[in-house]
């Protein structure tokens with residue numbers, strides 16, 4: 001693939017520009033609705049360097065997809081755009097996107113950053129041939145003939161392991177199996193060698209066997225191009241396998257963040273404990289019982305006061321003076337590059353983890 | 362999960378179905394040679410042009426009080442099997458007996474009394490509840506349908522059921538949309554339990570739920586089993602969940618059960634290559650194991666179409682151990698170890714069942730590129746055994762035979778030269794359809810030209826093609842040498858022009 005020069009995305013850079021390839025600061029995405037304001041993302045910060053993979057985990061409705069659509073600048077499109085309130089900063093390669101014009105963001109989308117969606121059918125148009133859609137995605141950013149673009153499309157299909165790409169390029173999405181469709185979408189997302197790839201639950205709907213193929217593919221491609229990858233998933237097994245860093249979301253906010261090994265081996269937040277405890281694991285002795293997180297995910301319209309997790313947290317009463325219910329905990333440094341938003345004093349956290357949680361995982 | 366499961370798995374493992382051990386649990390449901398084919402009709406005359414063989418000859422039994430897990434990839438027939446054994450769909454062939462009574466051909470009317478005993482919980486907690494009915498009317502429906510008047514009245518009983526599944530009795534007059542996925546799944550469970558069934562078939566009961574909620578429902582089903590002495594058939598594609606909940610597990614592939622075993626045996630020493638591949642693909646939430654994915658087996662391609670399943674062993678188009686016999690002869694599901702039934706000619710963790718048949722199919726060679734060395738090197742005894750019986754191969758071949766796969770170092774040099782040979786012997790970048798060993802997934806239920814075997818054996822009219830039909834000298838040692846992952850970089854060297862094309866990178870594959 002020819003490295004087409006990606007024209008100065010650096011222009012408009014200010015002194016605040018961060019060093020990380022992608023840096024999100026205090027992102028808020030709110031949707032005003034008849035029932036009230038849905039605070040889907042409410043003050044989220046993270047960064048990803050090139051060649052690294054950040055996994056965002058959390059239960060459904062915690063704001064994962066809204067975050068990724070925000071980075072891609074997709075909230076402000078069309079009718080949807082009128083009904084969203086976004087604030088904060090998103091720095092991609094030294095360029096701020098929240099304040100940028102939609103046109104500027106569009107130029108970056110598909111070229112500097114690309115996305116693999118949860119549902120491949122929603123990203124591919126059912127009435128157009130798979131190949132034509134990839135050709136289209138390529139020609140938006142490259143002035144090449146249709147023929148050249150087609151060659152490129154075939155090459156990409158081949159790259160993602162579609163058998164007989166020269167034939168399949170003329171197939172329609174419904175003629176592909178789920179796994180092939182997902183691979184075709186990856187081919188489309190990667191056709192311009194994006195430097196940032198966001199994969200929103202790319203394997204959730206797939207069988208483990210196909211999932212293994214897709215994860216391998218993403219990993220190989222990342223290695224080759226050194227892209228930054230954001231992997232959104234609720235499968236902690238997938239996270240452990242591919243992420244360098246992990247961000248745990250709850251109710252639109254980050255509750256824990258750190259290097260994957262840190263978060264898996266020394267998780268600090270009660271919600272993360274809950275996630276780990278509720279998961280049956282194939283690599284361990286079968287435990288008597290799973291330890292579910294009780295209750296239901298929080299409303300994002302009436303977010304619980306104080307710590308949003310308090311109605312479900314078994315330790316909500318451990319911190320003194322009812323702070324869990326009254327004061328929202330901010331992220332605090334709890335280890336090297338490891339942050340957690342919880343009022344539990346360090347010694348209680350340590351004790352609960354070693355005595356109550358770790359032995360049962 | 363249940364206490365029995367924890368304590369007496371060992372005891373149970375020692376109780377195969379045939380052996381009439383005294384403490385054997387009573388068989389509740391028995392299925393023999395069950396098939397379910399969906400006809401494909403074409404044209405104005407609606408002539409039948411083929412059939413989707415969703416379930417194609419399966420045998421198993423479910424014992425009272427146990428949980429039988431059913432796993433397999435999407436489309437392998439799990440749900441169809443579930444709907445047929447509950448008689449929500451009619452079987453095409455075979456027999457189903459429940460408590461000794463043959464229910465295979467019972468009419469809807471004749472089935473009605475049995476509906477109390479056999480219940481099904483569905484995959485989708487969103488789609489399976491009528492949005493216009495209150496929770497009360499949904500959960501009480503079974504009483505109305507069966508004309509049953511529970512003690513204390515329907516309403517009281519329904520409220521008791523709601524409490525049993527962890528909902529509040531006040532939810533009686535609410536509507537499904539007011540509930541979360543986990544709560545809806547509980548409603549579905551309450552409805553299924555209303556008539557105190559003996560057998561509950563649950564199709565993906567937790568897969569639509571978040572892990573935290575999933576754990577609530579798994580625990581609930583466990584508690585209810587203890588409390589009410591239920592028997593479960595739990596269908597799921599999540600192998601970690603299935604392992605957690607099951608006593609025994611059936612692994613399905615393309616309408617067949619390929620392995621049926623005690624939970625621990627299956628997870629610790631799977632015998633069917635497919636089971637092994639499936640298990641190895643499960644991502645494990647342990648960062649320490651990253652990078653050393655030494656046991657991960659990647660399967661090529663997708664599951665073949667159930668309209669024209671491959672001949673012989675249906676897994677032979679993707680199996681790295683497949684030999685000629687796999688292509689021609691269907692392996693029967695036999696009990697190789699106590700409590701472990703498997704349908705394979707060359708099982709893992711066990712003696713080879715067709716040791717004389719040693720020449721790998723070319724599809725197997727391609728597949729083995731994606732199989733880690735650790736796996737290929739496994740089972741030295743089995744390999745040794747089969748080697749002992751090998752008579753066909755000439756001298757140099759012998760030591761490259763079964764263990765060629767196992768013996769990395771030995772295979773290496775040959776593999777390289779063979780790769781070279783193959784490329785050079787195939788100078789033309791033929792645009793001709795590249796006969797991938799991997800089956801073409803055909804999402805459409807269209808009549809397909811033909812099962813795989815043909816195109817495949819033809820396609821391999823490559824140097825080693827001769828090796829396939831008859832294991833004779835032609836079966837050069839290099840045939841196996843492909844097991845070496847190295848040249849895998851170009852799985853299809855033939856079809857690709859592949860000039861220098863720098864950006865081209867290896868196909869997705871396990872390394």
Ligand SMILES: Nc1ncnc2c1ncn2[C@@H]1O[C@H](COP(=O)(O)OP(=O)(O)OP(=O)(O)O)[C@@H](O)[C@H]1O
Pocket residue numbers: 399413414415433434435436437438439440441442598667806
């Ligand atoms: N009514 C039907 N008519 C035709 N084909 C059908 C019908 N129902 C199921 N099939 C086919 O039978 C095969 C098995 O389907 P089934 O729903 O049992 O799969 P499954 O194992 O439950 O898959 P999943 O994990 O995706 O739920 C599939 O190929 C499916 O397309």
Ligand SMILES: Nc1ncnc2c1ncn2[C@@H]1O[C@H](COP(=O)(O)OP(=O)(O)O)[C@@H](O)[C@H]1O
Pocket residue numbers: 031033038039040058059060061062063064065066067080300
């Ligand atoms: N356009 C929208 N209008 C109102 N609410 C929305 C919109 N998009 C998403 N939401 C809400 O934001 C929350 C987070 O959604 P999402 O990011 O999709 O969750 P997930 O973490 O499962 O990806 C959910 O409560 C969702 O209903």
Ligand code: SF4
Pocket residue numbers: 269270271307308309310311313314315316317318319323324329341342343344
């Ligand atoms: S702040 Fe309180 S409620 Fe929130 S997670 Fe920590 S202990 Fe639990």
Ligand code: SF4
Pocket residue numbers: 633634635674675676677678680681682683684687692704705706707708
């Ligand atoms: S070794 Fe043969 S019989 Fe066994 S699974 Fe592979 S192809 Fe089937």
Ligand SMILES: [Mg+2]
Pocket residue numbers: 064065118200201
């Ligand atoms: Mg989402």
Ligand SMILES: [Mg+2]
Pocket residue numbers: 439440441484564
């Ligand atoms: Mg199903």
